[in-house]
Amino acid sequence: MSSPRKSLSGKIGPSILNSDLSNLASECQRMLDSGADYLHLDVMDGHFVPNLTFGHPIVKCLRPKMPNAMFEMHMMVEPAERWIEDMAASGANMYTFHYEATQDVPGCVRKIKEAGMKAGISIKPGTKVEVLDPFIDLVDTVLIMTVEPGFGGQKFMADMMPKIEYLREHFSDLDIGVDGGVSLDTIQMCANAGANMIVSGSALMKSDNPREVMQTLRNTVEDSIQKSQLER
Numbered sequence: 001m002s003s004p005r006k007s008l009s010g011k012i013g014p015s016i017l018n019s020d021l022s023n024l025a026s027e028c029q030r031m032l033d034s035g036a037d038y039l040h041l042d043v044m045d046g047h048f049v050p051n052l053t054f055g056h057p058i059v060k061c062l063r064p065k066m067p068n069a070m071f072e073m074h075m076m077v078e079p080a081e082r083w084i085e086d087m088a089a090s091g092a093n094m095y096t097f098h099y100e101a102t103q104d105v106p107g108c109v110r111k112i113k114e115a116g117m118k119a120g121i122s123i124k125p126g127t128k129v130e131v132l133d134p135f136i137d138l139v140d141t142v143l144i145m146t147v148e149p150g151f152g153g154q155k156f157m158a159d160m161m162p163k164i165e166y167l168r169e170h171f172s173d174l175d176i177g178v179d180g181g182v183s184l185d186t187i188q189m190c191a192n193a194g195a196n197m198i199v200s201g202s203a204l205m206k207s208d209n210p211r212e213v214m215q216t217l218r219n220t221v222e223d224s225i226q227k228s229q230l231e232r
């Protein structure tokens with residue numbers, strides 16, 4: 001018996017990397033109040049990427065202030081497995097690790113699930129998308145990087161769109177995320193390619209009206225999903 005079809009929806013996850021980190025909780029709350037579906041929290045270890053951000057102690061402090069928020073942890077750390085238990089204990093909902101940062105993808109996913117979180121897998125711009133084929137059934141989402149991980153505010157790499165197109169063509173129900181330089185100028189490309197989980201940092205943080213930007217990003221994705229479903 002085939003499993004029931006999952007219906008895709010457009011979701012917006014603000015990245016708070018380029019926000020005022022001295023006011024992290026209020027910046028997160030501002031994004032939630034503006035209609036964010038989840039928060040994309042970028043964890044960098046100064047080793048896998050050439051930058052440092054924050055770790056599970058911060059997540060633990062944020063959690064009680066926003067008990068119902070969905071925290072997706074973008075773990076730019078090596079080894080990828082290192083912080084699974086601590087992040088789960090601190091209140092993270094999803095642990096998105098990098099393919100390039102582990103020797104054992106299935107083992108890493110198993111530990112994430114055993115810790116009670118959803119699992120996401122991400123690839124850097126230089127990694128071929130086909131390497132993910134054996135692992136798609138194991139994970140909840142795939143996150144395609146459209147900048148070199150490490151910094152917010154970089155230029156969107158349009159040449160990553162074929163990776164998203166490949167995934168959407170082969171895995172029609174998969175939640176596909178895109179991260180890096182996503183803005184009102186680049187969302188149409190992401191939506192056309194088939195991304196449905198939209199991470200956006202600077203474009204939201206710099207906007208005077210993040211609610212309107214989120215709504216436009218979401219509508220663009222939803223329109224594209226509807227169109228592709230009509231074409232099926």
Ligand SMILES: O=C(CO)[C@@H](O)[C@H](O)COP(=O)(O)O
Pocket residue numbers: 015017018040042074147148149150151152153154179180181182199200201202203
């Ligand atoms: O993971 C990363 C960068 O490594 C991202 O989440 C970005 O920080 C998103 O910010 P913008 O590129 O949208 O400014």
Ligand SMILES: [Fe+2]
Pocket residue numbers: 015040041042074179199
């Ligand atoms: Fe990120």
